[in-house]
Amino acid sequence: MVIMEKLLYTSKIKVRYYETDKMGVVHHSNYIRYFEVARTEAMAAIGCAYRDIENSGILMPVISVNCEYRFPAYYADELTVKTFLQRITGARMVFAYQVFNAEGKLLATGNTVLAFIHSDSRRPVRMPAAIRDILINL
Amino acid sequence: MVIMEKLLYTSKIKVRYYETDKMGVVHHSNYIRYFEVARTEAMAAIGCAYRDIENSGILMPVISVNCEYRFPAYYADELTVKTFLQRITGARMVFAYQVFNAEGKLLATGNTVLAFIHSDSRRPVRMPAAIRDILINL
Amino acid sequence: MVIMEKLLYTSKIKVRYYETDKMGVVHHSNYIRYFEVARTEAMAAIGCAYRDIENSGILMPVISVNCEYRFPAYYADELTVKTFLQRITGARMVFAYQVFNAEGKLLATGNTVLAFIHSDSRRPVRMPAAIRDILINL
Amino acid sequence: MVIMEKLLYTSKIKVRYYETDKMGVVHHSNYIRYFEVARTEAMAAIGCAYRDIENSGILMPVISVNCEYRFPAYYADELTVKTFLQRITGARMVFAYQVFNAEGKLLATGNTVLAFIHSDSRRPVRMPAAIRDILINL
Numbered sequence: 001m002v003i004m005e006k007l008l009y010t011s012k013i014k015v016r017y018y019e020t021d022k023m024g025v026v027h028h029s030n031y032i033r034y035f036e037v038a039r040t041e042a043m044a045a046i047g048c049a050y051r052d053i054e055n056s057g058i059l060m061p062v063i064s065v066n067c068e069y070r071f072p073a074y075y076a077d078e079l080t081v082k083t084f085l086q087r088i089t090g091a092r093m094v095f096a097y098q099v100f101n102a103e104g105k106l107l108a109t110g111n112t113v114l115a116f117i118h119s120d121s122r123r124p125v126r127m128p129a130a131i132r133d134i135l136i137n138l
Numbered sequence: 139m140v141i142m143e144k145l146l147y148t149s150k151i152k153v154r155y156y157e158t159d160k161m162g163v164v165h166h167s168n169y170i171r172y173f174e175v176a177r178t179e180a181m182a183a184i185g186c187a188y189r190d191i192e193n194s195g196i197l198m199p200v201i202s203v204n205c206e207y208r209f210p211a212y213y214a215d216e217l218t219v220k221t222f223l224q225r226i227t228g229a230r231m232v233f234a235y236q237v238f239n240a241e242g243k244l245l246a247t248g249n250t251v252l253a254f255i256h257s258d259s260r261r262p263v264r265m266p267a268a269i270r271d272i273l274i275n276l
Numbered sequence: 277m278v279i280m281e282k283l284l285y286t287s288k289i290k291v292r293y294y295e296t297d298k299m300g301v302v303h304h305s306n307y308i309r310y311f312e313v314a315r316t317e318a319m320a321a322i323g324c325a326y327r328d329i330e331n332s333g334i335l336m337p338v339i340s341v342n343c344e345y346r347f348p349a350y351y352a353d354e355l356t357v358k359t360f361l362q363r364i365t366g367a368r369m370v371f372a373y374q375v376f377n378a379e380g381k382l383l384a385t386g387n388t389v390l391a392f393i394h395s396d397s398r399r400p401v402r403m404p405a406a407i408r409d410i411l412i413n414l
Numbered sequence: 415m416v417i418m419e420k421l422l423y424t425s426k427i428k429v430r431y432y433e434t435d436k437m438g439v440v441h442h443s444n445y446i447r448y449f450e451v452a453r454t455e456a457m458a459a460i461g462c463a464y465r466d467i468e469n470s471g472i473l474m475p476v477i478s479v480n481c482e483y484r485f486p487a488y489y490a491d492e493l494t495v496k497t498f499l500q501r502i503t504g505a506r507m508v509f510a511y512q513v514f515n516a517e518g519k520l521l522a523t524g525n526t527v528l529a530f531i532h533s534d535s536r537r538p539v540r541m542p543a544a545i546r547d548i549l550i551n552l
Binding site: 160170174 | 301308
Binding site: 017018020021022024025027029075 | 156160162163167
């Protein structure tokens, strides 16, 4: 998690009540969902809205996720999530994330690896050229 | 919620940690999800497995839900959910639910109204004859 | 659901991917969560931030919820949720909600009844005077 | 993820409808929740019920999670989750997981690192002796 190559976008996410658990903090599984929210915004920001990708017949399943938790987040916290493009290959995109609270404390880091598949055949495909062109020219 | 016509099934659901919130109890939204789990089991029990219904090209969207909360449920509680068929019409099924904890205390009651639509057209359809036959002969 | 007494706030909520289900639409349970997000924003907007209420030793459990679903919401939809104060009594607040999509179509309506309890004793209490004063002067 | 030291428990988890997403499969974030369900059952099975640990004043926050996704799970699938104790240190427990579908296909693997903190001070503590004794004698 050291190399955070290219910052794509900075998201603001407000912690929702139902995301907390009886420990009084945000349940750890929700950071994986925050990553998804942040990634959605990041992709839209660079011109690759995920909804459009799906509408074009390509799905991008998450094939790997990891997250390290340093400090808890609390109800109503205004989180900042930075989404980085960490690496691309012909058939993979690796995103990295940093989650900060309003005081700027780094709460969590993580990354996700996404693949490309056809929505009909569900078979792996290479990254669509339109996405590749955008990523190469970031 | 007085009339609970026909008991279809009694489900056992164990409260999961992520279903709790910072109040220390099960978040109210999860009862709606427990209803779905219980309804799924109830329909399978009477020979109308919802997976098979979807595979036959029919979807059953929830068009109304309500829930009354009397007492809280806690992490690791073993809940009992009774699912009743409350009413059927040509195009609707109304299910009612009672949620009990392990001491037999009634924690919540609710009901849901489900409709039938074609999975392709998303247009309303009448209840499939195969389901109707099962329900009439319960 | 006819009477929507006092509009408190208009929230914008963007549909998240994980909120959809295999039917391709927002799972019905998530509207209950949208209501909570909208209510949180509405209460903060009128000067009764729920986090502050909890910090003062009062919890506001939801004791009843209902929702009617008219049309589905989809991934990445920009929803508008209007939160109304429908009724108050000495110990209850009733909120009503209307959920619209970006085209202004009314997708769902609902309401929730909230009570007041002490966070330590978990016993019912009357509405705190500070909240009552704000509500009466809306 | 190669070394799966000690199998603690084999859980059965049925996929719930709300756990699916518009891709038609279980949303990736839910595997993190399945891990928690499986870990809860595994700890109870060896005599360390997590509810009892919390009641004794110790919390076990997840400080790291990772998951690799090989094949999707579908609505109503009967999953088998094997929970392994992978490693313990004075202040950490590392659990590993394997998720299989009913045909025995390995769908996902993962692990989680848990720490121990006091529920009041929220300060790290060493593993309680009662837990250590159980783990050492597995």
